[in-house]
Amino acid sequence: MSHTDIVRRIRASELFCEQIYLAGQWQDSEQTIAVDNPATGEIIGHVPVCSDAQLAQAFESAESAFKQWRDYTAEERGRYLYAFFELMQTHEQTLAEIMTLEQGKPLAESIGEIRYAASFVKWFAEEARRAYGRVIPAAQPGEQIIVKREPIGVTAAITPWNFPSSMITRKAAAALAAGCSMVVKPASATPFSALALAKLAEKAGWPAGLFNVVTGNARQIASAMTQHPAVRKISFTGSTATGQALMRQAADQVQKISLELGGNAPFIVFDDADINAAADGAIAAKFRNTGQTCVCVNRFYVQRSVHDAFVEALRARIEQLPMGDGFNPENKLAPLINSQAVEKVREHIEDAKRKGATAYTINRPEPRANFISPTILTGVTQSMLVCQEETFGPLAAVSCFDDEAEAIALANDTPFGLAAYFYSENTHRIWRVADGIEAGMIGINTGLISNAAAPFGGVKASGFGREGAREGIDEYLETKYLLFGRG
Numbered sequence: 001m002s003h004t005d006i007v008r009r010i011r012a013s014e015l016f017c018e019q020i021y022l023a024g025q026w027q028d029s030e031q032t033i034a035v036d037n038p039a040t041g042e043i044i045g046h047v048p049v050c051s052d053a054q055l056a057q058a059f060e061s062a063e064s065a066f067k068q069w070r071d072y073t074a075e076e077r078g079r080y081l082y083a084f085f086e087l088m089q090t091h092e093q094t095l096a097e098i099m100t101l102e103q104g105k106p107l108a109e110s111i112g113e114i115r116y117a118a119s120f121v122k123w124f125a126e127e128a129r130r131a132y133g134r135v136i137p138a139a140q141p142g143e144q145i146i147v148k149r150e151p152i153g154v155t156a157a158i159t160p161w162n163f164p165s166s167m168i169t170r171k172a173a174a175a176l177a178a179g180c181s182m183v184v185k186p187a188s189a190t191p192f193s194a195l196a197l198a199k200l201a202e203k204a205g206w207p208a209g210l211f212n213v214v215t216g217n218a219r220q221i222a223s224a225m226t227q228h229p230a231v232r233k234i235s236f237t238g239s240t241a242t243g244q245a246l247m248r249q250a251a252d253q254v255q256k257i258s259l260e261l262g263g264n265a266p267f268i269v270f271d272d273a274d275i276n277a278a279a280d281g282a283i284a285a286k287f288r289n290t291g292q293t294c295v296c297v298n299r300f301y302v303q304r305s306v307h308d309a310f311v312e313a314l315r316a317r318i319e320q321l322p323m324g325d326g327f328n329p330e331n332k333l334a335p336l337i338n339s340q341a342v343e344k345v346r347e348h349i350e351d352a353k354r355k356g357a358t359a360y361t362i363n364r365p366e367p368r369a370n371f372i373s374p375t376i377l378t379g380v381t382q383s384m385l386v387c388q389e390e391t392f393g394p395l396a397a398v399s400c401f402d403d404e405a406e407a408i409a410l411a412n413d414t415p416f417g418l419a420a421y422f423y424s425e426n427t428h429r430i431w432r433v434a435d436g437i438e439a440g441m442i443g444i445n446t447g448l449i450s451n452a453a454a455p456f457g458g459v460k461a462s463g464f465g466r467e468g469a470r471e472g473i474d475e476y477l478e479t480k481y482l483l484f485g486r487g
């Protein structure tokens with residue numbers, strides 16, 4: 001099937017929606033935003049720039065929905081989520097194709113992301129029933145202390161373009177399981193995956209106003225979220241700078257907030273590691289989504305005696321990664337989201353070269369400005385931009401270290417603390433290094449850490465709050481304590 005036919009088929013699908021979804025209605029607005037395909041530059045569709053009145057309607061309907069939904073039993077909420085999970089499975093291929101069309105990632109990765117996204121819905125469908133409170137031995141005879149967990153209220157989410165579906169379900173499924181309603185603002189580069197999820201919410205019979213998707217001006221929507229009195233919680237995934245601004249705005253109404261912000265993940269290879277396993281893990285941790293994940297490795301630290309063997313094993317594996325349009329099943333690397341993203345990678349390479357690093361580029365055809373071939377940098381030092389900022393692209397920057405203490409110090413030499421990885425076969429070392437690294441998530445002898453059952457989130461400038469696991473639902477629950485006196 002030609003590319004044009006694929007686009008035509010996707011656009012004809014009932015899941016491809018060019019309207020916003022709020023109060024259980026599909027709505028247009030006067031202005032629209034064009035959305036393009038990063039692989040070809042062609043416009044694939046338009047979404048509304050929602051008005052202030054539409055935003056107010058979204059929050060009001062979310063408030064009315066919340067007032068009903070919080071009284072559903074946990075089992076009923078779980079059933080609604082489960083119906084949605086099943087629809088995600090049924091429509092997996094279409095959801096994945098929409099994602100590849102607007103985000104660019106290889107179709108196999110989009111299918112993987114839809115499964116990952118659905119796994120949060122299933123997880124929280126089950127977790128809804130486990131929002132337990134507790135009974136505490138009271139200080140006075142005859143008294144009872146009861147601790148209840150209650151849904152926080154109307155919630156809002158701002159989600160990124162790199163994982164257009166899973167970052168929504170990871171937040172929304174937890175919120176709905178807890179008994180909250182949600183208004184979602186997806187990234188302007190990838191709104192169609194979010195609107196497709198809204199279509200499935202409608203098909204699953206979710207009550208009107210429970211799950212709303214609004215598109216348009218990010219500043220206007222963020223201000224509305226932080227100013228509307230009904231909104232009690234905001235969850236954001238994106239850059240540290242935007243997260244800081246949102247945190248300041250959320251202070252006005254003392255809204256609860258969780259932030260999954262930038263990372264700068266280290267990947268340490270010790271001399272006792274299985275080098276081939278480390279190189280396999282490095283490919284997964286560095287090149288997933290063509291390097292565009294918050295948990296992607298930014299800095300490889302390799303013990304001097306195994307440096308050359310590791311770099312060679314990494315190079316050999318990168319040679320096996322063809323790059324191109326995500327709809328071609330051979331391609332493992334795809335375009336970056338836009339040309340500015342490519343410019344940032346180039347800037348990191350040029351800065352590193354100027355400061356003494358050596359670059360080895362595995363040349364691939366670069367049909368447009370959004371494509372950039374993978375590069376390995378060796379001789380990298382901490383003063384280089386690539387060690388200080390998240391690159392978000394297919395650039396593997398490698399430095400040497402001599403001992404364990406130095407490796408830990410280098411790993412922690414960043415304001416960020418989202419993910420970290422290390423490879424070692426020495427159990428004592430594994431415990432020491434895991435204790436020493438400042439990060440919310442650590443992959444030990446693995447390059448893939450994302451899982452609905454695990455608490456995802458960071459420390460330091462990478463934010464706070466956790467998604468997935470039992471902690472994910474806690475973010476949407478308030479604690480209320482009741483003291484029963486003797487009367």
Ligand code: SIN
Nearest residue numbers: 162163293294295450
């Ligand atoms: C992210 O990049 O923010 C999310 C990545 C993941 O969930 O694995």
